Amino acid sequence: MAGDGTIVLALEGQLRLDDQPALHQAVEQARRTPGGRLLMLAGRPQAQRLRGPHQRRLEAQALASMRTRLAAAHVPLLHTPQHTTAAALASLRSELAPTAVLACTESRLFADWPIPPERFPRVFADFRRGLERQPEAPLPPPDLAGLEPPQPMGAAAGGDPRSAFPFSGDEPTALARLQHYVFGSDGLRTYKDTRNGLVGTEFSSKFSPFLAIGSLSVRRIWQELLRYQELRGADEGSEWMKQELLWREFFLWSEQQHGPAFHAPGGIQNRPPDWKEDRERFARWTRGDGGHPLIDAQLNELRATGYLSNRGRQWVASHFVNELRLPWTWGARFFEWMLIDAHPAVNTGNWAYLAGVGSDPRSFGGSPRRFDLERQVGLYDPEQTHCRRWS
Ligand SMILES: Cc1cc2nc3c(=O)[nH]c(=O)nc-3n(C[C@H](O)[C@H](O)[C@H](O)COP(=O)(O)OP(=O)(O)OC[C@H]3O[C@@H](n4cnc5c(N)ncnc54)[C@H](O)[C@@H]3O)c2cc1C
Numbered sequence: 588m589a590g591d592g593t594i595v596l597a598l599e600g601q602l603r604l605d606d607q608p609a610l611h612q613a614v615e616q617a618r619r620t621p622g623g624r625l626l627m628l629a630g631r632p633q634a635q636r637l638r639g640p641h642q643r644r645l646e647a648q649a650l651a652s653m654r655t656r657l658a659a660a661h662v663p664l665l666h667t668p669q670h671t672t673a674a675a676l677a678s679l680r681s682e683l684a685p686t687a688v689l690a691c692t693e694s695r696l697f698a699d700w701p702i703p704p705e706r707f708p709r710v711f712a713d714f715r716r717g718l719e720r721q722p723e724a725p726l727p728p729p730d731l732a733g734l735e736p737p738q739p740m741g742a743a744a745g746g747d748p749r750s751a752f753p754f755s756g757d758e759p760t761a762l763a764r765l766q767h768y769v770f771g772s773d774g775l776r777t778y779k780d781t782r783n784g785l786v787g788t789e790f791s792s793k794f795s796p797f798l799a800i801g802s803l804s805v806r807r808i809w810q811e812l813l814r815y816q817e818l819r820g821a822d823e824g825s826e827w828m829k830q831e832l833l834w835r836e837f838f839l840w841s842e843q844q845h846g847p848a849f850h851a852p853g854g855i856q857n858r859p860p861d862w863k864e865d866r867e868r869f870a871r872w873t874r875g876d877g878g879h880p881l882i883d884a885q886l887n888e889l890r891a892t893g894y895l896s897n898r899g900r901q902w903v904a905s906h907f908v909n910e911l912r913l914p915w916t917w918g919a920r921f922f923e924w925m926l927i928d929a930h931p932a933v934n935t936g937n938w939a940y941l942a943g944v945g946s947d948p949r950s951f952g953g954s955p956r957r958f959d960l961e962r963q964v965g966l967y968d969p970e971q972t973h974c975r976r977w978s
Pocket residue numbers: 782791792793794795796798799828831832834835836838895896897898900901904922923926928929930931933934935937938941
């Protein structure tokens with residue numbers, strides 16, 4: 588066989604050992620190859636923009652943990668954050684002549700279109716009802732002889748102590764959080780009632796940052812939800828959580844379906860722009876100085892921690908579009924840089940929805956939905972806990 592016996596596994600932004608079909612293949616191939624050894628390459632995925640500061644911190648934690656686990660099995664991990672896999676391999680040509688290069692793929696519930704692309708719906712409700720298959724089961728981590736799982740790193744060093752996501756990004760921490768939220772606390776059971784909260788670690792699962800850097804598999808989450816439902820019944824909390832994971836899936840497949848239109852200013856509805864390109868107003872908004880205390884508090888939290896509750900994100904986007912009348916793509920790009928869980932398809936899908944150019948059925952032929960912020964505060968932050976914390 589050609590090459591120096593090295594089997595390279597390009598992680599492509601999937602920073603875990605659990606549920607990685609390509610890792611199983613790579614291990615098998617390394618075992619079959621005379622003198623075969625495995626090398627992991629953590630470059631920049633081809634389609635991914637550079638990660639922002641908060642997500643980079645999380646990524647570094649996940650990589651440090653993986654490197655320790657892999658070192659025990661004599662598997663080196665090379666990190667080339669500025670280079671795609673192809674560029675990294677080209678620059679290593681003098682030192683490395685891989686026998687094979689395999690690549691991981693993003694964690695999704697379905698490996699292939701759950702609804703054929705020619706019939707893929709524009710609206711989530713049709714997606715959920717039209718699913719033609721069940722989500723697929725996860726694979727366990729492969730046997731890398733001698734590998735000892737490290738302890739979860741738990742609390743993250745260097746983050747803002749007020750953060751609603753005070754966790755390290757590594758895989759053991761992700762799996763521990765999954766067990767805690769599903770089985771160890773009342774989190775999942777009460778999820779439907781608490782999910783619109785704004786402060787603290789327990790109002791929602793906090794799975795998204797782990798999903799964004801690939802240190803947690805969405806199929807692993809789904810399987811644990813099924814196990815919970817078998818043991819405790821399909822309550823409202825667990826059903827609602829499944830629905831939210833399907834929203835993520837809907838946006839991932841929608842992006843694939845619509846191509847560039849998905850991220851374009853007119854969105855999948857191809858609507859003409861209805862905004863003002865006011866750079867000064869935008870700059871003030873990014874600094875948390877946009878003039879509305881509720882929104883400014885959200886921006887302050889976002890910049891300090893990278894995390895925002897779903898409710899907070901909705902307020903910010905709605906205010907950005909309806910009150911500030913700025914181009915939604917500017918807001919989306921800023922979020923994509925700042926969010927610790929930034930994911931282009933999920934972020935754009937939500938922004939376009941709220942800007943009235945995406946998959947919100949109410950906006951087809953009409954206007955974007957608008958949040959009445961004074962009423963929202965009364966409902967979700969009556970004591971102004973969030974506002975005071977981040978003013
Ligand atoms: C303007 C805006 C931008 C957003 N940008 C992102 C982003 O870049 N990355 C991201 O992961 N989520 C994004 N979301 C969706 C949502 O706000 C976050 O997924 C959620 O707040 C993360 O916290 P959690 O994991 O505790 O969520 P939970 O409420 O515990 O939900 C569990 C999981 O379901 C999925 N989910 C929940 N809500 C949504 C949703 N509205 N759309 C798609 N999937 C969802 C996520 O994977 C999440 O981790 C955005 C929402 C808005 C309104």
